[in-house]
Amino acid sequence: MKQAAHVSIPFYAQNERFSVLNVGVSNMPVILWTDAMIFLLLATILAAALWIRKRPHLVLPWHRVAKGSVGMVSLLLLSLFVLVGLLDTMHYRAALPEKSNGQTVYSAEVLSVFDALAKGIKSRSEKTYSAPLAAYLYAKESMETPDGKILRDYPRLRYGGVHLADPQRELLGDVLKRTVIGALEGLIIGVLLIAVSNMLFHFFIKLRTGRLSTVPEISKDNWIFTFTRAMKNRPFRALLITALLIAMLFGMTINLAAVYHVLGTDKVGQDVLYLALKSIRTGLVIGTVTTLVMLPFALLLGIAAGYLRGWVDDVIQYLYTVLSSIPSVLLIAAAVLMMQVYIEMHPEWFETSAARADLRLLFLCLILGVTSWTGLCRLLRGETLKLRELEYIQAAQAFGVSTSRILTRHIVPNVMHIVLIAVVMDFSSLVLAEAVLSYVGVGVDPSTMSFGTLINSARLEMGREPMVWWTLAAAFGFMLVLVLAANLFADAVRDAFDPRLNRTEAVA
């Protein structure tokens, strides 16, 4: 018996190591509702991209977007946020080392790939607040000195700066050293990555054009030449500089985060950088899934009202007048309140608390979608009213083309630019709205990490002395970068797609 127990210990340890290596095998993948929506959205975008690629007149405005430096730099920033969001979307439940009746038991906690990657900053939690890059706790505590006296002082942190013998003397030097080394490392890796991708791009071009290309520039067959040629392109230069700056920032953060809390810790000692990065997914979900939900309604009803007119138009107009006449915050508040009661009444639906919080997030998206489709619907109705009087539609009608075919072949493609502009313009306002709604108490579940919940939890700490400013600063900072990038990209898209805007700018 004793021997059996002795044997089983290394076996468990082995099993655990095994589970870390094979995430897919021993852990249970979890697809939450919003995950499914995000994957659906990704599939839609990919399909649309493939469809557009073959049609030069649809590619043209995107070329115009690619020619603007501001648009491309903001797209780069946005894609970094999207990357974090996507990593945070792949959820799983870790297998527990104990088994019951030979079946693997899974942890009740739903983790994501991002959690696994950021395991370091996730698990190193302190007792309570600590300032960014600090080695001491924010609050004083009673401590026993080696000679038995009770002393009230700031205790050392459990993880932040533990490698320093005397933080008061060494901290600044250590931080500076790590910052510089991190920046240099980031720069070197960034340059290497760019060089490799440039070589790949060069060979790709060579493959496509063939070795015996008639284009003299490519026949020079030198990847450095490809690079210098690309550097003449202004957006490419801007992108390159931004990418290198980001690589440096990444290097610094990773180097510092290994031993410090870069953005401090919150009330229960969680790393604020981790919380802020986790909030990104919530913001992205609100900004995109809402649109995905409302788009079919707005498109279908708007076009139907504009094209069919008569009683259909009356009914649809009535519908959106009723919905838009209720102030949106109040409608959202009322709907979220009702949904909260509904979810509380049915706790048996949810296996994990993450599933519950996620359903609430999805509901919030649905409700935001309901309140925000009316504007787009009205725009589409107006545009369709205009389009249906144009000659080519009249000709199609005269040829006896069926209504559904006219709608799909002639109307929908010609209002798509309005849809696209509306979608990219809505994104940033939805991200901002989430923070406000969560503050008001009708936003995401309090257990969901979001910019709103972060701000809400940190708001009351402004009155403390010395002030706890880092949580707020982190939340507002991340939000500003995300929303600013989204706004700038939206402007670039609008400038490229809106025919009306181009004309007025030409005149002005």
Add this chain to the structure above:
Amino acid sequence: MIAYLIRRILYAIPILIGVNLLTFSLFFVVNTADDMARMQLGMKRVTPEAIEKWKQQHGYDKPLLFNAHAEGARKISDTIFFQKSARMFAFDFGSSNDGRNVAREIQTRMMPSLAIALPTFLIGLLIYITFALLMTLFRATALDMLGVSLCVLLMSISGLFYIIGGQFVASKLWHWVPISGYAGGIDSIKFVLLPVLIGVMGSVGASSRWYRTIFLEEIGKDYVRTARAKGLSELRVLFRHVLKNAMIPILTGVVVVIPLLFMGSLLTESFFGIPGLGSYTIDAINAQDFGVVRAMVFLGSMLYIAGLVLTDISYTIVDPRVRLQ
């Protein structure tokens, strides 16, 4: 004009009925009255008697739409729909969970809301339009670029930041004004100053940019070229011609919100502790006081419809070509 007004008001009735039905189904069909009672009394260990008592006290013990047990007209009137929703048409909003009359509460809280919302609206409008006109005047120069970039930056900052930052700087660092609170009469100025300032700041980016687009659209039109050809100065063209002709799109966005000013602002009021309708709504949301939220939804949509009618009337004032019939 009178005939038009009457028609518009008649047209508003089906919309209000729609709003009423929507809120009714939201509040009473999604969850049963039992669910709400359990929510109010605490989720666990609630006896059925306690639920029945709560329902009776708050008038939720009736059938939803049709009372088969009642006599005559009371078959319709003795229901939750009639008692709780239909009576809102007569401004009878019932009472809140703590037994106060919601209609009276709304009356007393309207003034503080208005004291914040009206100055914010007027000062804001003045600043946004001035800023937009300046950008139009210097269009396609570095100044314009700077202005637009500033607008994009300002509109990318969360409204919460303006409030929290403003409170911190003005009240805690510089001790200009009290951090929150409200008093009636002349004293109210010091309480109103900061919320108004922050309210104006909060939408300066988005609004100025929006007005700039309107002005730029007008400036490309033929009459502007004619005015310039007559030798008018650019300033005169902007103020006498462009501003006047841009009135229709401006009014479309502006007049609708005037009646809604009564509702106050949810965020500003709750941050600054102003006893207006906005903070009333927030408190009701947090206390899950369905009666109050219902009343506010109805009031809000009524004011919105009033705003639409006002917009149409304002068109006739600025544009003699528009006739209401």
